[in-house]
Amino acid sequence: MKIKxxxxxxxxxxxxxxxxxxxxxxxxxxxxxxxxxxxxxxxLGQFERSVLLAVNEEHAxxxxxxxxxxxxxxxxxxxxx
Amino acid sequence: xxxxxxxxxxxxxxxxxxAVQVQGQKIGEAIADLADQYPDxxxxxxxxxxxxxxxxxxxxxxxxxxxLQQNETAISDSDxxxxxxxxxxxxxxxxxxxAGSTPLPELNKDEIARYSRHLIMPEVxxxxxxxxxxxxxxxxxxxGLGSPxxxxxxxxxxxxxxxxxxxxxxxxxxxxxxxxxxxxxxRPKIESARDRLSDINPHIQIDTHEFALRSENALDLIRDYxxxxxxxxxxxxxxxxxxxxxxxxxxNVYGSIFRFDGQxxxxxxxxxxxxxxxxxxxxxxxxxxxxxxxxxxxxxLPGIIGVIQATEAIKLIIGQGDPLxxxxxxxxxxxxxxxxxxxRRNPECPLCGENxxxxxxxxxxxxxxxxxxxxxxxxxxxxxxxxxxxxxxxxQGERITIIDVREIHEWQIxxxxxxxxxxxxxxxxxxxxxxxSREEHIVLQCKMGGRSAKAYEALKKSGFTRIxxxxxxxxxxxxxxxxxxxxx
Numbered sequence: 001m002k003i004k005x006x007x008x009x010x011x012x013x014x015x016x017x018x019x020x021x022x023x024x025x026x027x028x029x030x031x032x033x034x035x036x037x038x039x040x041x042x043x044l045g046q047f048e049r050s051v052l053l054a055v056n057e058e059h060a061x062x063x064x065x066x067x068x069x070x071x072x073x074x075x076x077x078x079x080x081x
Numbered sequence: 082x083x084x085x086x087x088x089x090x091x092x093x094x095x096x097x098x099x100a101v102q103v104q105g106q107k108i109g110e111a112i113a114d115l116a117d118q119y120p121d122x123x124x125x126x127x128x129x130x131x132x133x134x135x136x137x138x139x140x141x142x143x144x145x146x147x148x149l150q151q152n153e154t155a156i157s158d159s160d161x162x163x164x165x166x167x168x169x170x171x172x173x174x175x176x177x178x179x180a181g182s183t184p185l186p187e188l189n190k191d192e193i194a195r196y197s198r199h200l201i202m203p204e205v206x207x208x209x210x211x212x213x214x215x216x217x218x219x220x221x222x223x224x225g226l227g228s229p230x231x232x233x234x235x236x237x238x239x240x241x242x243x244x245x246x247x248x249x250x251x252x253x254x255x256x257x258x259x260x261x262x263x264x265x266x267x268r269p270k271i272e273s274a275r276d277r278l279s280d281i282n283p284h285i286q287i288d289t290h291e292f293a294l295r296s297e298n299a300l301d302l303i304r305d306y307x308x309x310x311x312x313x314x315x316x317x318x319x320x321x322x323x324x325x326x327x328x329x330x331x332x333n334v335y336g337s338i339f340r341f342d343g344q345x346x347x348x349x350x351x352x353x354x355x356x357x358x359x360x361x362x363x364x365x366x367x368x369x370x371x372x373x374x375x376x377x378x379x380x381x382l383p384g385i386i387g388v389i390q391a392t393e394a395i396k397l398i399i400g401q402g403d404p405l406x407x408x409x410x411x412x413x414x415x416x417x418x419x420x421x422x423x424x425r426r427n428p429e430c431p432l433c434g435e436n437x438x439x440x441x442x443x444x445x446x447x448x449x450x451x452x453x454x455x456x457x458x459x460x461x462x463x464x465x466x467x468x469x470x471x472x473x474x475x476x477q478g479e480r481i482t483i484i485d486v487r488e489i490h491e492w493q494i495x496x497x498x499x500x501x502x503x504x505x506x507x508x509x510x511x512x513x514x515x516x517x518s519r520e521e522h523i524v525l526q527c528k529m530g531g532r533s534a535k536a537y538e539a540l541k542k543s544g545f546t547r548i549x550x551x552x553x554x555x556x557x558x559x560x561x562x563x564x565x566x567x568x569x
Contacts (some may be wrong), residue, residue: 008411009339010370019458050365052409058423059360059409073422075411078337078344079313080225080373081383 001026001068003033011051011076014043024066029060030055033072051076083156083458085115086163088330088351093357094121108139108151111162113267138165147353149278151459160242162443165352167379186240192284198515209399210238210367216398217241219306221294223274224248226258226312226336226390227382228302235278235285242278243288246270251322252569257380294318296442299325308394310334312387314372316364317445321425322544323348323357324442331440333357334393336386339371341379341414343386346424347393350433366450368531375531380453382414464537466549471524482521483551486536487528495555495567498527507532509541526551526558528569 003022012018015037022036030053040046051061052075066072084100094350096119103118110447112372116123120250128134139146139236140163146154156162179517188196188210199205205213212349218239220227223246236240237388250273251260258270265273271289278287290302294313303309303325311322311333311377319337330351337344348356396402409422417494431438466474476479483502485492492504517523525533530553537550559566 021527033427046366048439049363049371050361052360052422054422057421059425065341075422076370077316077365078339078342079314079316079319079370080338080376081222081224081312081336081379 001028001066001070003028003066003069004071005037005079006073007037008069008073008075010080011044011074012017013046014047015041017065030060030063030064032064032073033066034062034074035075041063047074082160083111083160083162085111088164089130091125091164093120094125095119106155107152108141108146110154111156112139112152131406139163140165142285160268173486176474186214188214188245192238195282195284197478199237199343204401205399209401211237212400213395214240216308217243217306218308218310218398219243219245220310220312221245221269221302222312222314223258223260223380224254224312224314225257225338227274227308227389227447228258229384229387230310230312230391230394231260231274232276232281233388233433234394235282235287237391237395238282239285239394241286241288243289243290243302244271245292245294245302246274247291247293257378257383259384294321296321296445299442303329303331306331308332308334308397310336310394311510312336312390315449316370317449317451318358320364321445321450324439327351327356328441332397334390334397336390337382338373338378338382338386340376341382342411343382343414344391344409345386345393345412346409347397347407349404349406350426351484352406353426354422355426356430356433358432359430360409360424362427362431364516367450367452368535372390375528377537379414382412384505385414464550465530465552465559466524467552468560471549471551472562478490480522482517482523483526484517484536485526485555486521487555491569493526494569495559502526507536510536510567514543515539517545521547521549524551525549527554529554529556 001024003024005020005022007015007018022033024032024036034053054073055064055066055070082102082104084102087095087098097165101115101118103114105114112126116126116561126133141149141154141156141160142446157475193200196210199210200207205390216239218234220230220243223231223244231242250261250270253269254261257265261270261273269291271291275287278383293564299321308534309326309331311319313319313322323333327350332349333345335346335348335357336456350356359553378432393405396404407424407425409424411420411422412495417503428435483500485499485502485504488506489504496502525536525548526535530550533554540548556568559568
């Protein structure tokens with residue numbers, strides 16, 4: 001299935017782009033989208049335990065199931081104030 | 082036997098219990114039984130006529146009994162019954178609930194004139210304005226977010242505003258921290274903020290707390306306020322504010338900014354929403370996510386996010402509208418777009434989940450991986466060089482290559498080119514290491530010493546040995562060697 005990944009903040013900067021397309025297996029979950037993205041962009045790997053994932057604008061866990069055409073968004077934490 | 086969950090604010094009147102077992106077939110009977118068991122609760126739950134107070138919401142399995150058969154609603158042992166401070170669509174706050182029968186303060190003639198644009202709206206009115214006067218709000222930080230927060234909350238007539246900050250106004254703050262002025266540079270931020278806020282509204286009380294919020298003082302401080310607003314600039318304090326608010330059952334109005342992006346939410350597990358740890362169970366490794374000092378921020382951005390936080394605080398107090406509980410509002414100033422994420426509570430959250438493991442405040446520096454400087458110095462004594470040492474060695478004619486790892490737009494502000502410095506931005510590092518020789522003496526330099534420490538690690542891994550990190554970066558150079566150099 002085809003998945004769109006949106007990247008925000010310092011994750012977008014680490015990848016150099018705010019949006020990428022992925023082709024994943026039909027049984028993929030949100031964690032697979034993350035794994036596939038970090039495989040393409042290893043510098044994202046250090047965010048592993050500290051990103052917020054959302055599937056179609058809803059807070060998701062790595063186990064959340066995906067379907068064709070879903071959008072996975074990756075938000076790193078932000079500390080500025 | 083069914084049990085009723087008691088909100089934090091009322092536990093002191095219910096023997097400290099978070100849940101009480103009650104008897105009854107109908108919810109009205111169950112609540113009456115609760116009040117019989119704990120008579121101190123009565124005045125907080127019922128008005129003089131024995132009716133449930135308008136701001137006391139009783140929920141059976143996420144449904145307000147006002148939308149069911151009210152007191153007549155049948156209950157069973159398996160039902161989850163809770164009393165919830167009525168901020169989610171109700172008409173009052175936890176403060177009112179705790180205050181019980183305490184009457185709201187009156188407004189004098191001057192205050193009525195001042196707040197007239199509030200008073201003529203039915204959503205605020207005299208009652209809402211008196212609730213604002215009765216309320217106390219703690220602002221953690223009087224910087225980018227704290228400035229608009231303080232200005233608008235003071236103007237709105239929040240009865241008691243607490244300010245926490247230990248910092249001093251710096252020239253580089255003035256681009257966004259609009260509560261402070263040019264004349265305030267060098268003054269403690271809370272003094273400068275207090276003067277400005279009491280000028281805006283002399284009718285309110287302003288408490289100043291000039292210290293850093295720490296695990297040792299956070300609970301005592303936050304306990305004394307109805308609402309906490311997080312306007313800090315680092316992860317340690319964000320987790321500390323979150324944990325202390327959750328432990329005390331207080332709403333935490335959250336906002337955070339970076340460059341052109343901002344986010345806001347209201348964390349309030351006591352009313353069913355998630356907390357910050359539900360979103361971000363762990364902080365990022367130190368240095369991974371740049372702070373505003375390192376990454377920059379559009380000056381207007383904290384204005385937008387801070388004003389959203391102030392709006393949420395006022396809504397919580399007057400009990401109007403839909404609070405940002407369970408929603409993360411994301412703002413992108415470049416696209417000029419708002420986006421909203423539905424949040425959910427993490428049942429495994431170590432703080433607000435079903436089996437919490439965090440029951441008291443922890444060491445947040447350690448949690449966020451902040452190592453005290455002295456330890457680092459002990460482990461690797463000579464990896465850094467101070468600006469003064471570097472200057473001495475350059476003056477003695479030593480050949481040292483200074484590599485500036487900042488971005489080109491920072492280089493344009495100030496640089497050490499007159500000492501032969503070259504620019505290789507950190508992002509280009511893996512590819513451009515070949516431009517450097519292992520025979521050279523190299524000093525790595527950035528703005529404050531953080532990014533150059535990463536470059537140091539990269540070179541060390543590639544087998545470089547004659548390398549040093551410039552301690553404190555070009556800012557320290559400006560402070561100790563060349564005061565004529567512009568600072569940013």
